[in-house]
Amino acid sequence: MILKKDISKLKIHFIGIGGIGISGLAKYLKAQGANISGSDITESNATRYLRSIGIPITIPHSKDAITDQELVIHSAIIKPENIEIQEAQKKGILILSRKEALEFILCNKRVFSVCGAHGKSTTSAMLSAIFPEFGAIIGADTKEYGSNVREIQSQSIVFEADESDRSFLNSNPYCAIVTNAEPEHMESYEHSLENFHAAYRQFLTSASKRCINAEDPFLNAFASESCRLFPSKDISNISYILKEDEPYTRFTLKDLGSFDVWGFGEHTAINASLAILAAKTELEIEQIRKNLTHFKGIKKRFDIIQKGQLTIIDDYAHHPTEIKATLESVKIYSNLKQKNKIIAIWQPHKYSRLLDNLEGFQECFKKNCDELIILPVWKAGESEVFLDMEKIFGHYRPIFAQKIKKDNEQIKLLYGDKTIKTIKEGIVIGLGAGDITYQLRGEK
Template sequence: MILKKEINKLKIHFIGIGGIGISGLAKYLKAQGADISGSDIVEANATRYLSSMGIPINIPHSQDAIKNQDVIIHSAIIKKDNIEIQEAQKKGILILSRKEALEFILCNKRVFSICGAHGKSTTSAMLSAIFPNFGAIIGADSKEYGSNVREIESQSIVFEADESDKSFLNSNPYCAIVTNAEPEHMENYDHNLEHFYNAYRQFLDSASICCINAEDPFLNTLNIDCIKLFPSKDIKNISYILKDDEPYTHFNLKEFGKFEVWGFGEHTALNASLAILAALPELEIEQIRQNLINFKGIKKRFDIIQKNKLTIIDDYAHHPTEIKATLKAISIYSKLKKGENKIIAIWQPHKFSRLLDNLEDFKKCFGQSCDELIILPVWKAGEKEIDLDMENLFGHYRPIFAQKIRKKDNDIEVMSQNNVIKTIQEGIVVGLGAGDITYQLRGEK
């Protein structure tokens, strides 16, 4: 049977190879010795990088790309009528979604699997810094090694697991790490909290070692043998410093002394503490302390992309809990920079379903943490548009409603109907959202 073969003996073709999740698997499997090919509809940074590794890539999709491969793996957006899917079916080649493929990719690996509604990418990158000899597949690019994948042939791997589509249940965790279990993506759990929480129970039950944030309301109810972090009592003496305008948090963890980690905020100390505790059975504490310093942040999470008269920070925060944490960190950053640093938040709401599910929290999450709020149109992410009276819902912030923003030299221009309605030349701009705001901030769109 094909899936019983060693991975390094397989020929694997990826459809939609330019996506971050699929490209990550391709890079990782290439490092394990597999024969990789791929295709996508357009060329992008990921496809160019994969091509530079010697991976043949078809742009656009073509039936000629399907030859004698053992397995086809496709991204979630690829439909059954895709020309390559149809050709693979004719040839009797095994076809797997990314979710399905995880089982055989990870089945023989020693997986440190990290999940949660918030903080999983950061915690994964921190743990990857602590374990430099482990492979890694993360949902964002680690600045330590400039990729979402550490391409190492290793029996052990740090893996960012995804609860949004239940694929975390296929991640074969040796060590299961849960940052929090706040309900998200409930459409994939029939909007049933018990189904949602049972998935987390199943994830934790499948691991040999568990490490959890025990102050999460749900995780706190679990009576399981695991490594438990109680942030309010285990993490002490949190302080913040700037080094060359880069943010660092200092904190004490339990009886293990002081640690330094890139980033600002209590959530940063929490994420780092989970990574440290999960690593303790593997490494001496002094080695963990030293290796953690190698973490340099991840792309789109408190990502400082300009340090001039105008500082520009790109952040992926797209949930009220994340937005509050990010704005709190921005406030700390502003105070340490000294001077007059007006904080301007530019929010691109991500998905109508998320906005409606968390509407009351979104209406409160900006609080007093920013001096000005600019709201862009909702990023639909494939959803049907819903007519919302955003001016009424968020009018208490007196926001500016704009169509888009545009990077021009060192400034940010705020646009409405293709007209510049405001030019931001100084202060701190933070972009919040998981849509294309990251490209607008960088002048790439």
């Protein structure tokens, strides 16, 4: 079988190569020595970058893109009727989804695999900063090296594992790091908490080493030997400072001394602590302390995109727990910057998530938010569901806008063609996993 060969020696074609998950695999495998090609339906920043490093890209999909490749890997949104899938089938080329391919890409690697409902991208990027000689595949661009992939040859890799489609079970963890096991994406687990916990248990037990947040109820009950972090007693002396106008959290971890890490909030200290403890058997603690300072945040996570009279921050938070933690961080930043007003612009992400966590969303804006603006739900392919948002969130007296527009250094709220409000000062925090990130940047 073709995959008995070293996958890094194959000719591989990626369908949907512009997506962050697929492009990450393509970049990583190219760095390992594979011969890569790809295709997508439209041009993007990702496809332009891939071309710049010598990967031929076909736009749009075409059967001519399938030549003598030995393996085809496709993103989850690619359907069986795709013209390239059909051509690969005719030629007898092995076809794998990204989820299926992970097992073979990582099977011979020493994988530090990070998962959890919240904080896994940040923790992965912190761990990547601590291990600069490791390869990395992360779910967001880290500002340290401007990409979601560290494109180097290495036997060891930091990998952000995805529990949303169970693909974390294919990540071959040497060290399993779990930030939390809060139920999310339950449709992938037949809406069964038992199935959800069984998958996490399988992930953890498959690893040689484990590092977990033991204050998570499920993880606390996990019996196998693990490096266990109890944030409330293991992390102390948390303080917040600005270095060259950038946010940093300072904290003490167990008996290991003080650490500085980019970002604000207790959750930042927790994520950093898990990364530190996972690395502790690999590096001297002083080297870890130094390398952690290379972490400069990741795109769309407390991403400060404008400073001045109006500060604009973009954050991917799209679950009540994440929103609450992000708003706490904004409040810290507001106090240090002596800016009085915090304006949250929220784009709900998916009707299913909104309905599954409705009570949490109704509560998570109560503190650290002076004004709430709500945009239409980003459907993410779901069918529209009628919700009386004015009634559900009426206790916040929110402003409902259809979109926002960045105009020079101001934010305009639009309803149809009409500007209903212009925001000129304070701190705007954009919250959501849809296209709000492009609206905040004036790119849409």
